[in-house]
Amino acid sequence: MELIKNVPCPFCGTLCDDIICKVENNEIVGTMNACRIGHSKFMHHKDATLYKKPMIRKANGELVEVEIDEAIEKAVEILVNAKRPILYGWSSVSCEADEVGVELAEELKALIDNTATVCHGPSLLAVHDTGYPVCTLGEVKNRADVIIYWACNPMHAHPRHMSRHYFSRGYFRERGRPDRTLIVVDPRESDTAKLADIHLQVEPGKDYELLDAIRAAMKGHKILYENVAGVPRDLIYQAVELLKSAQFGNLFFGMGITQTSAKNRNIDAGICAIEELNEYGGKFTLIPMRGHYNVNGFNHVCTWTTGYPFCVDFATGYPRYNPGETGTNDLLQNKEADAMFVIGADPGAHFPQRALQRMVEIPVIAIEPHRTPTTELADIIIPPAQIGISSEGTAYRMDGVCFTMKKIIDSDLLSDKEILKRMLERVKEIHASESKMESVKEVTSPAK
Amino acid sequence: MEYIIKNGMVYDPLNNIDGEKMDICIRDGKIVESVGESAEVVDASGKIVMAGGVEPHTHIAGPKVNVGRMMRPEDSEKDVEAKSGDRRSGSGFSVPSTFMTGYRYTEMGYTTAMEAAMPPLIARHVHEELVDTPILDKGAYPLLGNNWFVMEYLKNGEVEECAAYIAWLMRATKGYAIKVVNPCGTEAWGWGGNVHGINDPAPKFGITGAEMIKGLVEANEMIGLPHSVHLHCNDLGHPGNYETTLASFDIAKNIKASPKYGERDISLYGTHVQFHSYGGTSWRDFESEAPAIADYLNKNDHIAIDVGQITLDETTTMTADGPMEFDLYTLTGFKWANCDVELETGSGVVPFIYSSKNPVHSTQWAIGMELFLLTKDPGKIMMTTDHPNAGPFTRYPRIIAWLMSSKYRNDLIENELHAWAQKRSSIATIDREYSLYDIAQVTRATAARVLGLSETKGHLGVGADADVAIYSFNPETQDASSDYMTIEAVFRMADHVFKDGEIVVKNGELVKPRIDGRTYWVNCHFNEELEKNVISDVKKKFKQYYTVNFENYEIGDGYMRRSAPIEIK
Numbered sequence A: 001m002e003l004i005k006n007v008p009c010p011f012c013g014t015l016c017d018d019i020i021c022k023v024e025n026n027e028i029v030g031t032m033n034a035c036r037i038g039h040s041k042f043m044h045h046k047d048a049t050l051y052k053k054p055m056i057r058k059a060n061g062e063l064v065e066v067e068i069d070e071a072i073e074k075a076v077e078i079l080v081n082a083k084r085p086i087l088y089g090w091s092s093v094s095c096e097a098d099e100v101g102v103e104l105a106e107e108l109k110a111l112i113d114n115t116a117t118v119c120h121g122p123s124l125l126a127v128h129d130t131g132y133p134v135c136t137l138g139e140v141k142n143r144a145d146v147i148i149y150w151a152c153n154p155m156h157a158h159p160r161h162m163s164r165h166y167f168s169r170g171y172f173r174e175r176g177r178p179d180r181t182l183i184v185v186d187p188r189e190s191d192t193a194k195l196a197d198i199h200l201q202v203e204p205g206k207d208y209e210l211l212d213a214i215r216a217a218m219k220g221h222k223i224l225y226e227n228v229a230g231v232p233r234d235l236i237y238q239a240v241e242l243l244k245s246a247q248f249g250n251l252f253f254g255m256g257i258t259q260t261s262a263k264n265r266n267i268d269a270g271i272c273a274i275e276e277l278n279e280y281g282g283k284f285t286l287i288p289m290r291g292h293y294n295v296n297g298f299n300h301v302c303t304w305t306t307g308y309p310f311c312v313d314f315a316t317g318y319p320r321y322n323p324g325e326t327g328t329n330d331l332l333q334n335k336e337a338d339a340m341f342v343i344g345a346d347p348g349a350h351f352p353q354r355a356l357q358r359m360v361e362i363p364v365i366a367i368e369p370h371r372t373p374t375t376e377l378a379d380i381i382i383p384p385a386q387i388g389i390s391s392e393g394t395a396y397r398m399d400g401v402c403f404t405m406k407k408i409i410d411s412d413l414l415s416d417k418e419i420l421k422r423m424l425e426r427v428k429e430i431h432a433s434e435s436k437m438e439s440v441k442e443v444t445s446p447a448k
Numbered sequence B: 001m002e003y004i005i006k007n008g009m010v011y012d013p014l015n016n017i018d019g020e021k022m023d024i025c026i027r028d029g030k031i032v033e034s035v036g037e038s039a040e041v042v043d044a045s046g047k048i049v050m051a052g053g054v055e056p057h058t059h060i061a062g063p064k065v066n067v068g069r070m071m072r073p074e075d076s077e078k079d080v081e082a083k084s085g086d087r088r089s090g091s092g093f094s095v096p097s098t099f100m101t102g103y104r105y106t107e108m109g110y111t112t113a114m115e116a117a118m119p120p121l122i123a124r125h126v127h128e129e130l131v132d133t134p135i136l137d138k139g140a141y142p143l144l145g146n147n148w149f150v151m152e153y154l155k156n157g158e159v160e161e162c163a164a165y166i167a168w169l170m171r172a173t174k175g176y177a178i179k180v181v182n183p184c185g186t187e188a189w190g191w192g193g194n195v196h197g198i199n200d201p202a203p204k205f206g207i208t209g210a211e212m213i214k215g216l217v218e219a220n221e222m223i224g225l226p227h228s229v230h231l232h233c234n235d236l237g238h239p240g241n242y243e244t245t246l247a248s249f250d251i252a253k254n255i256k257a258s259p260k261y262g263e264r265d266i267s268l269y270g271t272h273v274q275f276h277s278y279g280g281t282s283w284r285d286f287e288s289e290a291p292a293i294a295d296y297l298n299k300n301d302h303i304a305i306d307v308g309q310i311t312l313d314e315t316t317t318m319t320a321d322g323p324m325e326f327d328l329y330t331l332t333g334f335k336w337a338n339c340d341v342e343l344e345t346g347s348g349v350v351p352f353i354y355s356s357k358n359p360v361h362s363t364q365w366a367i368g369m370e371l372f373l374l375t376k377d378p379g380k381i382m383m384t385t386d387h388p389n390a391g392p393f394t395r396y397p398r399i400i401a402w403l404m405s406s407k408y409r410n411d412l413i414e415n416e417l418h419a420w421a422q423k424r425s426s427i428a429t430i431d432r433e434y435s436l437y438d439i440a441q442v443t444r445a446t447a448a449r450v451l452g453l454s455e456t457k458g459h460l461g462v463g464a465d466a467d468v469a470i471y472s473f474n475p476e477t478q479d480a481s482s483d484y485m486t487i488e489a490v491f492r493m494a495d496h497v498f499k500d501g502e503i504v505v506k507n508g509e510l511v512k513p514r515i516d517g518r519t520y521w522v523n524c525h526f527n528e529e530l531e532k533n534v535i536s537d538v539k540k541k542f543k544q545y546y547t548v549n550f551e552n553y554e555i556g557d558g559y560m561r562r563s564a565p566i567e568i569k
């Protein structure tokens, strides 16, 4: 048995990089340091189906195995012939694959978008409005005396997050947890909330009201009501006092606030609160609790190549950005989209009904290792070698720190990047021959 | 492939060539003595020939640059490019996307550009973007002025240990030079504070900016790096800060430059000094102290500076000077991004609008111009906008035109700028005009020399890389002083650009957008025994204080398309 050390975990945005994989006969037989969900990612779920070969759905609905060349050819044909293709997902693949993806979108005049569209998209919109005062996770570990988890439950969704950054000792917080105060904002009595020194049990969907009250109290205004958003006034005062006297505070926030009614307005208010807290002599920052291990990486790649983090539409030849018009769900729900390419995401499980209806009507190509609700809808399935397990590549943690994901075991499958590269080359070939035909036509057509 | 560039007027200060009509021969990517009969002829008669431009200080890649793009779709929308043939699409006026950045520098005849601020922990990100920045040769400066290891070594007087650590870090991050930003101030910002001047110690660490600068300059020369310490002084943007600037410069005065590669003769580089040449005590009595700074430069040879010229645009400021950006945010009330990086550094990003109607901005413009025009030797000064802080690099052609034409400047001063430009600075009294030779110095030669790259960059002598720019301006028949609009136009879009001996711009059109440039980094071999000890100590602290394992910190060669290590032994 071989032990491979310092492996970054390709599951959640915490991107723990201290996993040890036990490898025997080109198979991961065990892990150390990983949490339950990280472990099962390395081991693949026992009950999950892993695809071994590409498949194409026949007219009768049956999936038949095909060679990779055929699958790629067919996928390219669909995309080249589509008028309004969407390339969606990108959050569980490498940045190197994301880069090829952006070029493929550009070449196809397609729309490219990632899972932020259904999770932290509102946070990105709030960044446009108010900014992005963040820090890396080590700053929290070394300096933070106040930590807030708002609308997220790391004990379940990011299981090692708290042990690495809250319980752990840091340079200026030598005792770890006893040196810190924990505030949790969550309507539920979650496992994270149970650990809190102060639990603000906000009514569901009332985050904005609570933030507003906090900001008002920070500025010295009186709160006129006994309860705001279900939280007693005195508890709000208590929390505000704590925040204002913090030496270093950080706000972690999750999808519970990005996806409830006020969406980006919630985050606007949250960011403003953090910005204002820096005016009381202490330091305050925030970090969004990103879900997929490389959802942040796509946003970065898409931004440095196009200028925008997601929802980028190449229909006009240059990158255009207008979330609400150029988002995956917008194009699906208004039935504009006529083909969809999915990679590193499972919209079949997460999209609203109206979008799924459109996905059923149009050809769907899935680059996906497992059987998922999306592959159930797919016409072509191409399983890739999984990044961080059987192929290498770069990923960006929730705080922007990036890692080289390791190749632990060999696979005969192509990596996401290789599949995309081959598709891109084919698309370019087809476009080149088309434009040649065009020019021949121009020359031979009689003068008008 | 062989080329001969015929009959151009050549400006090549490193070889003392000032507008001589001569031919430049190119073979296999290099400038050579002569070429064969079959060499392709590029006719440059009636045109200017210079080496490819060398950018010593810009922000084009990495986390804060990208947050600048991400935060500002309104800036991206202002300038967009569609895909065309092999040329990728892109967007961004003040912070262009990576491909556009490569294209636009190249179109101006620039072939080398240095990213001036790389957080070591996030070096991968910087290099990922540099790989996507085509054509240009590049490098990146790791930020060390608020690094905990450095602060501890220097506090204990362990300069050699510090040097060993830096030697390792340069290899680990594929870095090129030591960058120091607001030494100790960014660490103070970890607690929401700042330091003031060079003698105010960092909280908890107890070391001062002055001690950091001195120790790092010593370590730099101990290792023998090609470039000097690259310093962004304390107190950026504060009225009265010129005293801090002069005191900082003086620290390196008696430390001798000892590069083990290249021809650098300075021991300290001061960056975007326009932002550090302010007099007065508040914005009310704010005034230029550029003459004092220029006077210091005229009297001392251990220092060179870049200017950070204000271009009077709406732009995006971004720097590792975290507390400064927060102040700017409270001043403007615009949006604010920040990213503090564990054990190392911080950064901030804030949009900013420089207006010619604003008294302070007008004076800032004048201060930059004064630095250019009062510093006698263009071998000590370089043209930058600290892109995008004082304005986007795409405004270089305009700065060139301002420098070459006092009429252009005076029109601006008389008709557009706020009266403070004249009242609070001496700009209106200066009629010096730069020659093309001076321009070649401040845009290429000086930077190549102080970066330690002048063996192959910044000149057109035999053996240099065949990076050449041709501009359609005839100095025999045209007068830059009166025809400044033509100057601006020709430096915006070169007639021809060669990169490594290949034509990338032809007749004013970028024809080869897919070429990869080199990534320069220093492969330091300092004191291997000492380095071992130092690194085992560093490893222990890694486990305790970083959130990244030591083994995952070093970045591999895979993050460079054309790795160009400079061996320092």
Ligand code: SF4
Pocket (backbone or CB within 6 Å): A009, A010, A011, A012, A013, A014, A015, A016, A033, A034, A035, A036, A037, A038, A039, A158, A159, A160, A161
């Ligand atoms: S917390 Fe996330 S990254 Fe860490 S081991 Fe668990 S799933 Fe993997």
Ligand SMILES: [Zn+2]
Pocket (backbone or CB within 6 Å): B057, B058, B059, B116, B271, B272, B319, B386, B389
């Ligand atoms: Zn700078």
